[in-house]
Amino acid sequence: MASGDATISAAEAAELKRQAMELLAGSGDPRVACRLLGVAVQAAPDPPSLVALAEVEIANPLWRQQALDHLKQALDLDPRCTAAWLGLGNYWSLR
Numbered sequence: 001m002a003s004g005d006a007t008i009s010a011a012e013a014a015e016l017k018r019q020a021m022e023l024l025a026g027s028g029d030p031r032v033a034c035r036l037l038g039v040a041v042q043a044a045p046d047p048p049s050l051v052a053l054a055e056v057e058i059a060n061p062l063w064r065q066q067a068l069d070h071l072k073q074a075l076d077l078d079p080r081c082t083a084a085w086l087g088l089g090n091y092w093s094l095r
Contacts, residue, residue: 013044021052030056041070047081050074054087058094067091 008016020036023029037053050070057067068091074084 008039008043010044013040016040017044017046017049020049024052024056030059041073045073045077047074047078047084050077051081051083051087054084054091058087058091064091064094 016036017040020033020040023033023036034053034056037049037056041049041053051074054067054070054074057063057070067087071084071087071091074081075088078084
């Protein structure tokens, strides 16, 4: 998959999410993980991936609005997503 592809399959999105989570779990570059998750959640959004993306974005003041949008999207998909609620609390504590 090229980075300029407009759409990706669900299987490709799942693979990108897996790669991003491995990067975040290890000592990988969070910016690369952010790019992978960004592409993946456009094709197949799910609360855990949206929260993980927001956690990376919130570290950069220029990306905080995107983090808020992704946390809200996660809560739209699953209002019981505790991680998203905690992420919102973290977001507002930084304001």
